[in-house]
Amino acid sequence: MKPADVVEFFHRLAADNPHPETELEYGNPYQLLVAVALSAQMTDVGVNKATRALFAEVKTPQQMVAYGHDALRAAIQSINFNNTKAKNVIALSEALIRDHGGTVPDDRAALEALPGVGRKTANVVLNSAFGHETFAVDTHIFRVCNRTGLARGKDPLAVELKLDKVVPQPFRLHAHHWLILHGRYVCKARTPECWRCVVADLCAFKPKTPPPTKRGG
Numbered sequence: 001m002k003p004a005d006v007v008e009f010f011h012r013l014a015a016d017n018p019h020p021e022t023e024l025e026y027g028n029p030y031q032l033l034v035a036v037a038l039s040a041q042m043t044d045v046g047v048n049k050a051t052r053a054l055f056a057e058v059k060t061p062q063q064m065v066a067y068g069h070d071a072l073r074a075a076i077q078s079i080n081f082n083n084t085k086a087k088n089v090i091a092l093s094e095a096l097i098r099d100h101g102g103t104v105p106d107d108r109a110a111l112e113a114l115p116g117v118g119r120k121t122a123n124v125v126l127n128s129a130f131g132h133e134t135f136a137v138d139t140h141i142f143r144v145c146n147r148t149g150l151a152r153g154k155d156p157l158a159v160e161l162k163l164d165k166v167v168p169q170p171f172r173l174h175a176h177h178w179l180i181l182h183g184r185y186v187c188k189a190r191t192p193e194c195w196r197c198v199v200a201d202l203c204a205f206k207p208k209t210p211p212p213t214k215r216g217g
Contacts, residue, residue, distance in 0.1 A: 020174050028059060032125055047079065064090065069086050091114075123135060133173050137157075195211040
């Protein structure tokens with residue numbers, strides 16, 4: 001995608017959704033970190049359903065450690081791999097207390113050193129909690145970037161690094177939110193809804209999906 005088209009691409013997404021935010025519900029950086037750690041192979045809706053009652057009671061790493069593994073596993077029983085994720089959340093909470101005074105660090109290396117925290121999770125926390133211009137490439141963003149030609153890459157890291165090169169100001173802070181929401185609700189995996197896409201004419205995907213009433217006729 002040409003630089004001028006990239007600018008227009010994000011200009012349209014921004015006009016369509018001026019204030020994009022993560023759909024995960026949280027009250028502070030710690031709760032965001034926990035929510036993202038729980039979100040692997042889960043929808044945000046599913047995570048929110050499991051964490052609403054939990055986050056009303058548990059707001060700090062200290063409270064989570066006191067809450068305990070068994071209670072946490074029960075609280076998130078609807079979440080995939082709940083036992084492993086509960087162990088990771090307790091372990092990362094202990095690490096935050098031990099190494100960071102109970103505060104979520106504003107630093108990629110420190111975040112990635114926490115149990116169960118990978119690059120994507122660190123990127124989400126750095127962006128949404130601390131305002132860093134990071135690009136958290138999940139399956140939606142990976143698909144949108146490759147399908148449209150915005151930032152093609154063979155794996156999430158390659159796409160992330162390409163995005164870092166091609167996304168201009170003033171779109172860098174919110175770029176990954178626009179892309180994930182676009183992938184979630186418009187540029188869907190099986191049937192992209194090209195007929196209502198605001199960037200369809202800039203996109204490399206062919207053939208474009210016709211409106212439902214015009215299919216098969």
